[in-house]
Amino acid sequence: MSKKYAALLRGINVGGSKKVPMAELRSLLEGLGHGDVQTYLQSGNAVFSSAKKDPGTLARELEKAIEDHFGFRVACLVVDGAYLRAVADACPFPAAELEGKQLHATFFSEQPGAERFAALDEAAYLPEEYRLGDHVLYLYAPNGLGRSKLAEALAKPAVVKGIDATTRNWNTVAKLVELTAV
DSSP states (O other): OOEEEEEEESSOSBTTBSOOOHHHHHHHHHHTTOEEEEEETTTTEEEEEESOOOHHHHHHHHHHHHHHHHSSOOOEEEEEHHHHHHHHHTOSSOGGGSOGGGEEEEEESSOOOGGGGTTOOGGGGTTOEEEEOSSEEEEEOTTOGGGOHHHHHHTSHHHHTTSOEEEEEHHHHHHHHHHHOO
16 A cells, blocks of 8 residues: 655755756656655655655665766655644644744754754744754744754754754645645
């Protein structure tokens, strides 16, 4: 029985580097045997169905296919629709009241420990805030991600070293929830 997944590719099609055309990404996913393949935006979001059950294996297979085809490594996180729904449901911020650009989710390949965040003086970044969830960090940045000092601090090696992480705005999270719904 197939399950719906979202593949979140990190750092593609930004500033002229790591170009991955969405049509080619769809072809790669189909070539790996996945069905119902679609992409969302140009920033590395793909949805597909697969009988394979391990998101980590799916991510590694996609990373290898991208490297073989394009000649560069792209970190890929694969999550299923139920997990995306749980992320949306667990959001500690009032998502329905905020603009999509004000709320973001950073997805992690592994759960970061609280010690990684211990040096952050959260009060220094107010009104920006973050909360940790299950392999996800929720970030409220009222002026958007591009102007967020907290996002900059959260991206430092002390926080994310050794973990693949990729961020999506809340509009994208909501759309991926919709596209992976059963």
